[in-house]
Amino acid sequence: xxxxxxxxxxxxAPGRMLEELLEKAPGLYDVTIFNAEPRVNxxxxxxxxxxxxxxxxxxxxxxDEGWYAYHGITLHKGARVTRIDRAAKTxxxxxxxxxxxxxxxxxxxxxxxxxxxxxxxLPGVVAYRDLDDVLRMLEIAKQGxxxxxxxxxxxxxxxxxxxxxxxxxxxxxxxxxxxMERQLDPAAAYLLEKALTExxxxxxxxxxxxxxxxxxKAEGVALADGRVLPADLVxxxxxxxxxARLAKEAGLTVNRGVVVDDGMRTSxxxxxxxxxxxEHRGQCYGLVAPLYESAKVLADRLSGxxxxxxxxxxxxxxxxxxxxxxxxxxxxxGPGREEVVLRDAxxxxxxxxxxxxxxxxxxxxxxxxxxxxxxxxxxxxxxDVSHLRDTLIFGQAVQGALAGGCGVQAPGAAVAALADxxxxxxxxGISKGRIVAAITAKGLTTLAEVRAHTKASASCGSCTGLxxxxxxxxxxxxxxxxxxxxxxxxxxxxxxDVRRLIRAKGLKSIPEVMQELEWKTSCGCAKCRPALNYYLxxxxxxxxxxxxxxxxxxxxxxxxxxKDGTYSVVPRMWGGVTSAHELRAIADVVDKFAIPMVKVTGxxxxxxxxxxxxxxxxxxADLGKAGFVSGQAYAKxxxxxxxxxxxxxxxxxxxDSTGLGIRLEKFMWGSWTPAKVKLAVSGCPRNCAESTxxxxxxxxxxxxxxxxxxxAAGLEIKGTEILGTVKTEDEALEHVVALxxxxxxxxxYLERIYKWAKRIGTETIRAQIMDDAEKRQGYFERFVFSQxxxxxxxxxxxxxxxxxxxxxxxxxxxxxxx
Amino acid sequence: xxxxxxxDTTCADMTCTDVIWIAIGHIDDIPxxxxxxxxxxxxxxxxxxxxxxxxxxxxDRCPHKGGPLSVGIVHGHFVTCPLHNWNIGLDSGxxxxxxxxxxxAMPVRNEGGALFLALDAPPQPAVAAE
Numbered sequence: 007x008x009x010x011x012x013x014x015x016x017x018x019a020p021g022r023m024l025e026e027l028l029e030k031a032p033g034l035y036d037v038t039i040f041n042a043e044p045r046v047n048x049x050x051x052x053x054x055x056x057x058x059x060x061x062x063x064x065x066x067x068x069x070d071e072g073w074y075a076y077h078g079i080t081l082h083k084g085a086r087v088t089r090i091d092r093a094a095k096t097x098x099x100x101x102x103x104x105x106x107x108x109x110x111x112x113x114x115x116x117x118x119x120x121x122x123x124x125x126x127x128l129p130g131v132v133a134y135r136d137l138d139d140v141l142r143m144l145e146i147a148k149q150g151x152x153x154x155x156x157x158x159x160x161x162x163x164x165x166x167x168x169x170x171x172x173x174x175x176x177x178x179x180x181x182x183x184x185x186m187e188r189q190l191d192p193a194a195a196y197l198l199e200k201a202l203t204e205x206x207x208x209x210x211x212x213x214x215x216x217x218x219x220x221x222x223k224a225e226g227v228a229l230a231d232g233r234v235l236p237a238d239l240v241x242x243x244x245x246x247x248x249x250a251r252l253a254k255e256a257g258l259t260v261n262r263g264v265v266v267d268d269g270m271r272t273s274x275x276x277x278x279x280x281x282x283x284x285e286h287r288g289q290c291y292g293l294v295a296p297l298y299e300s301a302k303v304l305a306d307r308l309s310g311x312x313x314x315x316x317x318x319x320x321x322x323x324x325x326x327x328x329x330x331x332x333x334x335x336x337x338x339x340g341p342g343r344e345e346v347v348l349r350d351a352x353x354x355x356x357x358x359x360x361x362x363x364x365x366x367x368x369x370x371x372x373x374x375x376x377x378x379x380x381x382x383x384x385x386x387x388x389x390d391v392s393h394l395r396d397t398l399i400f401g402q403a404v405q406g407a408l409a410g411g412c413g414v415q416a417p418g419a420a421v422a423a424l425a426d427x428x429x430x431x432x433x434x435g436i437s438k439g440r441i442v443a444a445i446t447a448k449g450l451t452t453l454a455e456v457r458a459h460t461k462a463s464a465s466c467g468s469c470t471g472l473x474x475x476x477x478x479x480x481x482x483x484x485x486x487x488x489x490x491x492x493x494x495x496x497x498x499x500x501x502x503d504v505r506r507l508i509r510a511k512g513l514k515s516i517p518e519v520m521q522e523l524e525w526k527t528s529c530g531c532a533k534c535r536p537a538l539n540y541y542l543x544x545x546x547x548x549x550x551x552x553x554x555x556x557x558x559x560x561x562x563x564x565x566x567x568x569k570d571g572t573y574s575v576v577p578r579m580w581g582g583v584t585s586a587h588e589l590r591a592i593a594d595v596v597d598k599f600a601i602p603m604v605k606v607t608g609x610x611x612x613x614x615x616x617x618x619x620x621x622x623x624x625x626x627a628d629l630g631k632a633g634f635v636s637g638q639a640y641a642k643x644x645x646x647x648x649x650x651x652x653x654x655x656x657x658x659x660x661x662d663s664t665g666l667g668i669r670l671e672k673f674m675w676g677s678w679t680p681a682k683v684k685l686a687v688s689g690c691p692r693n694c695a696e697s698t699x700x701x702x703x704x705x706x707x708x709x710x711x712x713x714x715x716x717x718a719a720g721l722e723i724k725g726t727e728i729l730g731t732v733k734t735e736d737e738a739l740e741h742v743v744a745l746x747x748x749x750x751x752x753x754x755y756l757e758r759i760y761k762w763a764k765r766i767g768t769e770t771i772r773a774q775i776m777d778d779a780e781k782r783q784g785y786f787e788r789f790v791f792s793q794x795x796x797x798x799x800x801x802x803x804x805x806x807x808x809x810x811x812x813x814x815x816x817x818x819x820x821x822x823x824x
Numbered sequence: 825x826x827x828x829x830x831x832d833t834t835c836a837d838m839t840c841t842d843v844i845w846i847a848i849g850h851i852d853d854i855p856x857x858x859x860x861x862x863x864x865x866x867x868x869x870x871x872x873x874x875x876x877x878x879x880x881x882x883x884d885r886c887p888h889k890g891g892p893l894s895v896g897i898v899h900g901h902f903v904t905c906p907l908h909n910w911n912i913g914l915d916s917g918x919x920x921x922x923x924x925x926x927x928x929a930m931p932v933r934n935e936g937g938a939l940f941l942a943l944d945a946p947p948q949p950a951v952a953a954e
Contacts, residue, residue, distance in 0.1 A: 529857065529875045532897040532904035532911075555857040559895040559906040567906050571892040619895075816860035816871065817848040819943070 008036045011308065012097055012105050014087045014252065015113035016041035018050055018465075019281030019297040021068055022434075023111070026305030028077055034309060037079045038105045040097065043136060044084035046070055050136070051294055051433070051465055054161075054325045057140050057168030059510035064752075071777065072769025087114075090256035092274055109276055109308060112253050112264055116246040116282035116292065121156065125218030130225075131240045134165045143239060147172040151238035154178075154227045156215050158185035160324060162243035163198075166207050167326045169239070176206075177235055179213045179227060181244075189322045189333040193349075194356050194372040201329050201354075210235075248283045248290050263290045268314040270304040280304050286315060293320045294433045294465055302435075321382050321432055323375075330371075332378035335385050336360065337368030348399045357399055364392040377401040379472065383428045421475040430472050433465035438476055445480045453477065494533035496525050501754035505541050514546060516553055530556075537755035540642065543678050544750050547792035554809070560640035563812055564800045565622055573622060574615040576639035577629050578675065581649045581667035581687075582610030591632030599625055609646030609684060611637055623813055626801035635675075635799040642756070643678045644685070644746075647671040648696065652689030652706065661706035663689035666735055670742060676797040677789070680753040680762070683746065698726045701759040702742055707731070711738040715745060715771075716763040724760055727768045730776040744785035745775050751788075829940075845933060845940035851879060852937065859894040859903070864943060870894035871932060871939065872914050874901055880914035881932045881941055887912070887925025 013020045016039050024037065047069040055061040074081045085099040090110070098104045118133035120126050132142045143165070147153070150173050155166045158180030170176045178185070184195035199209050214230040218240055227235045248263035259265045259273040263285030270278045270286075281297050282290065291297055296318035306313030321334035337360045339345070348357040353373060359381065360368035365388050369381040380402045384391060391398055402423065424430075426439030444450060444460045456473060457464040463473040478485045492498050499507070504523065513519045516538050520530060530538070535556035542550045554562050565573035579588070592612060596604055602616040617625055626636075639645060647670050650656065652663030667687040674685075686695040687704040697703025699719035703726055705712040710733040714726035729745065732738050748771065753762035763771055774781045804813075832843045854860045854873040861884060862869040868884035870893050878901065884894045891907030901914045911920040917927035933940040 527900060529899050531899045531902075532909065535897060535899065555855055555898065558897070563895065567892075567895065569889065569891075569907065571890070811853065811855065811860060815863045815868075816853045817846075817862045819846055819848075819862060819864040819941075 009034065009108040010106055011035035011037045011109050011111070012107035013037065013039045013111045013113060014090075014097060015039075015111075015115055015281065015283075016043065016047050016081065017113060017115050017281055018047065018068065018294060019301050020111060020113040021047040022298050023113075023280060023301035023305045023308075024077075024079070026302050027308055030305060030311075031309035035109070037077070038107075039074075039079060039081045040085045040087045040099055040103075040105075041081060041083050042086040043138070045137065046074070046081070046083075048137065049465060051325075053134075053137065053140050054164035054168055056137070057143060057165065058171040059168075060171075060506075062506065062509070063137060065506070070767070070770050071773035072767060075769065087252060090252060090277075092256055092277070095276065107276070109278070111304070112258075112272070112277065112279040112283060113281045114249040114252055114283045116290075117249050118242060119245040119247050120242055121215060121244060123215055123217050125220060125224065126242070128218055128220050128222075128224045128240075130220065130223045130238065131218055131242060134161050134241055134243045135246070143169065143241065144172065146239040147174050149238070150174060152177070152236055153239040153241060154235050154237040155241045155243055156227070157241075157243035157245070158182070158209065158211070159188065159243065159245070160186060160322060162241070163202065164325055165241050165243055166202070167205065169241070170205060170207050174239065177208045177210060177237075178202075179215055179229065179235070180209065180211050181214055183211050185209060185211065186324075186333075189370075190331070190372075191337055191358060191370050193347075193358070194331070194333070194370045197354060197356055197372045198324075198329065198331060202326070205326075205328075246282065246292055248285065250283055253277075253279065253283070261285055261288075268303075268316070269307045269312075270300055270315060271307070278304055278307070287317050289317060291318065291320070293322070295435060296320060298433065299435050319386050321378070323378075330373055330375045332371040332375040332382075333369065334378070334382045335366070335368035337370050343367070346395075346399045359399060361391070364390050364395070366391060374401075379429065379432070379469070380424070382432070383424070386429070421472060422479055430476060431460075431462040431465070431469045433469075434461040436460050436462040441473060441476045442480050445477060450477075451481065451484060493537060494531055496520075496527040496530050496534050497523060499523060501537065501757075504538070505545075505754075508541055508545055514542065514550065516542065516556060532558075540678060540680065540755050544792070547795045561642070562809075563619065563622065564636055564638075564640065564804065565617070566640045568615065570616075572616045572618055574613050574639075575617055575622070575625055575629075576607065576611050576613050576637035577634035578637040578671075579611055580671050581647055581664050583649075583664060583668065584612075588632055588634065591629065591634070595625055595628045598628065601625075607639070607646075609639075610648050611639065611646060613639070620813055620815075623804050627805045630799075630802050630805055634801075636801045638675065641678065642681050643676070644671070644674045644683050646684055647674075648684070648686040648700070650687075650689050650694035652687075656689055658692060659689035659706070660708050661689060661711065661735070663687040663695065663704070663706050666704065666706075666711075666738065667695075669735070670739060673739060673743065673793075674746065674789075676799075677746070677750070677793060678796065679746065679750050681756050681758045683749075683759065685742070699723070700726065702745060704738060704742070710734065713738060713741050713745075716760040716768065718758065718760045722760075727763065729772060740782065740786050741775055743789050744782040745771065747785035747789035747792075748774060750792075751785075843931075843942045844944065845942050848939050848941045850937050851877065851934060851939055854879070857898045859896075859898065861894050862941060866943070868892070868894070869930070869941065869943070870903075871941070872898055872903060874898060874914065878914075879932045879934050879939060881930045882912070882914065882917050883928040883930075885927060886910055887917075887919055887927050888923065893927060 049066040049068050052066040082103055085101050087097050087099050089098045096104050096106045118135045132139050153169045153174040153176045155162045155178045158178050166176045166178045184192045216230045217228045218224050219226040219228055224240045226237050250260045250264045253264040254260040263283050264279035266272055266279050266284050266286050272279050282292055299318055300315045303313040303315040324331045344361045346359045355373035358370045359366055366385040424438050427437045430438050441460050441462050450456050463470045493501055513522055519538050539553050539556040559567050565575050599621050601614045605613045607613050647667040649664045649667030653659035653661055683701045685702050686697040686700045688695040688697045689706045697705050699717040703714040710731055712731045713729040715729050717726035718724040749759055829846045848862050857875050859870045859872045870882050870884040872880045884892050886893055886905040888910045891905040893903050896903040896906050902911050904911050910923050917929035919925040931942045
């Protein structure tokens with residue numbers, strides 16, 4: 007019988023443990039997870055880039071909903087376990103859910119330490135631990151103002167940097183004489199302090215917080231020396247404490263954390279502890295690398311192995327853009343210890359190695375950290391470095407050069423010189439040899455594949471460069487480093503990066519984007535400009551001035567250019583329904599302007615072809631008088647909603663498909679999208695409107711509306727995927743609109759819905775649109791907001807004189823020469 | 825400078841040619857990174873204004889399939905044809921990259937914003953001194 011494995015906590019450590027377990031022994035356990043946070047497993051190391059705006063939450067998700075579903079794992083979100091009954095072998099959550107276990111893993115993580123000072127409970131005082139904390143900080147940062155960060159450690163400094171990036175005036179209050187004193191010696195701390203001060207972050211050391219001041223909310227921080235710092239936001243980042251209460255209440259052995267043996271087992275043989283809540287050989291860890299190492303051991307144990315965790319040596323990097331810092335091991339002075347120091351003040355470089363009996367036991371580097379992994383590798387392996395001693399501090403490149411007798415190193419030589427068991431990815435403990443083996447065995451060629459198969463550079467990402475060098479070495483000519491396809495020749499950035507950076511840096515015009523993102527051309531090209539224009543229209547519907555000169559001719563002239571330079575005009579016929587009055591008006595226009603061809607389109611519209619540019623405004627004026635607006639048949643936007651006659655006429659119709667089609671079209675017309683969007687609504691599964699090959703389609707059934715998406719019937723033929731079924735027409739509208747907005751915000755320019763869905767996964771889309779009402783509502787509201795600015799009929803605007811110059815020659819020369 | 829037509833005599837080597845400059849309007853009639861047309865008995869001429877306010881004139885026909893260059897996207901001193909995305913150099917009319925062909929280019933003079941076109945002047949040399 008399948009055993010029951012229950013996991014309390016859904017952080018990175020149990021996430022990794024499950025990955026290892028599912029690989030080693032799939033199907034061995036029936037897995038249930040209780041997560042106190044109302045979300046899936048995300049990369050907590052990356053909260054700092056989310057705070058600073060360099061990444062989105064969506065970028066840092068490790069396991070999306072689909073992953074849990076695929077592996078048949080039950081995930082209770084927002085369910086805090088309050089009791090473990092060891093006798094009955096059950097756990098119970100605050101929401102009443104109880105689960106029985108054969109094996110239990112406690113992975114409750116840690117809680118931020120909140121200083122017990124007056125005012126610590128005021129609104130506006132925030133810890134820095136999870137996504138909710140980040141969201142709370144961002145909410146306050148929106149108004150600008152001042153932030154005081156208490157704690158000048160790794161987290162505190164990253165928080166300070168993030169909040170500064172978000173526009174707040176930031177001070178860091180630190181109790182000790184130098185910042186990050188656990189990882190840095192005073193010299194490196196000084197350089198770091200200087201770099202942060204240059205980034206407009208004020209640092210107060212030897213500052214003891216006495217109280218948080220404020221009436222009803224935090225307004226300031228009072229220091230013991232009498233100084234008062236005004237603050238709209240106070241971030242407490244003074245440390246973490248293992249969350250071991252649940253284990254203690256269950257009667258397990260607990261010191262600072264839940265005590266485990268080398269097999270990660272607690273004092274109860276059926277119960278294990280993992281992650282920041284665990285205490286192993288007297289050590290509690292707060293960095294990801296040791297947690298991943300112990301996760302691997304636990305996965306081995308759970309699948310019947312005898313793996314042993316031996317404890318870890320850790321290294322640190324600070325995620326502040328432009329600050330390079332590396333520290334590992336023990337760097338305090340001491341008897342019998344030697345140190346080697348290199349300083350280059352002008353370049354802002356400081357390196358210090360601490361040696362004991364000819365072995366590296368500590369390394370601190372600032373400014374130039376390229377050799378960090380090399381030193382760390384020797385440190386962990388306890389290598390005798392006496393033969394390198396004289397030139398050790400100059401780094402690996404110099405060693406190689408001396409050995410080879412050549413002054414210049416080929417790029418990648420340092421990585422080539424690394425031993426197979428040298429660690430490349432510190433977070434995940436991945437050695438060079440493992441990466442090389444995976445590349446060779448599985449034929450990997452892209453960074454994304456290497457990440458997927460080995461996890462190297464998949465956590466904090468700071469070793470990405472090293473991983474790429476390993477790939478280059480292994481693959482040789484076959485390695486194409488530009489795994490991300492650039493938008494065009496004007497930039498090396500891909501579409502996703504450009505969109506993300508527009509958001510993160512708040513870039514508001516095409517010249518600003520090109521300046522800030524270092525475009526290589528002065529004003530872009532015909533590929534990037536329309537893309538940028540769309541991204542800005544989508545991001546700032548209210549205050550971006552649409553750049554018409556960056557739009558393709560069809561979207562500038564609001565008609566479709568034909569091969570002979572004439573245009574075709576398609577008036578909107580809502581849901582494909584027309585009338586005698588409308589048809590008569592069209593007939594009159596055709597006669598008056600001698601329009602050579604009238605054609606019915608696949609989207610149930612009438613196309614008037616062969617109109618010269620100069621006639622367009624007059625054609626539209628006449629069509630407008632009959633009530634027509636632009637059919638936007640030319641737009642990367644909502645095109646048509648095709649319908650069948652539905653329950654109004656059809657003997658098989660189950661719902662009013664025509665009515666819903668018209669309603670959708672009236673709601674969504676005018677919206678710009680990454681590529682064209684075509685909809686259809688069929689009144690029954692006979693599917694006469696051909697909903698199952700549309701970008702979004704609806705099939706009405708007796709019980710409601712089946713929503714389809716990601717179909718294609720052009721260059722590629724692809725049937726739709728089912729998004730889900732809803733009961734009412736209102737719900738159908740909300741889901742379709744939300745899906746469209748999600749696509750608008752995430753897809754790359756010119757990427758149709760089916761391609762976007764394939765790229766990000768239909769499960770991800772389903773989870774956000776069908777299962778997450780809050781997300782759905784958010785998308786819906788943003789679409790509605792954007793429509794307030796988008797729903798202006800471009801034809802009537804031009805009939806009233808907008809962009810006259812587009813339709814008239816600037817001069818007419820009657821005679822070539824007199 | 826008034827917007828009248830006038831004649832220059834230019835001499836190269838031993839031959840002198842009369843060049844007739846025809847007033848076609850003001851630079852501000854053309855959007856930056858855009859173009860306007862001038863219609864003539866010999867066909868449409870596209871007059872381009874770039875981001876740096878340089879002005880160029882080309883026959884409004886892409887050398888590829890005759891697409892109207894005047895409605896293409898203007899970037900740097902190039903225009904992309906709306907029909908099949910050929911990039912055409914504005915100074916020379918030459919197709920860029922792997923494509924081959926040339927749209928006829930003609931000189932434009934910008935006299936304090938007033939623009940004059942020399943319709944019958946020989947095409948500008950392909951190698952423009954930028």
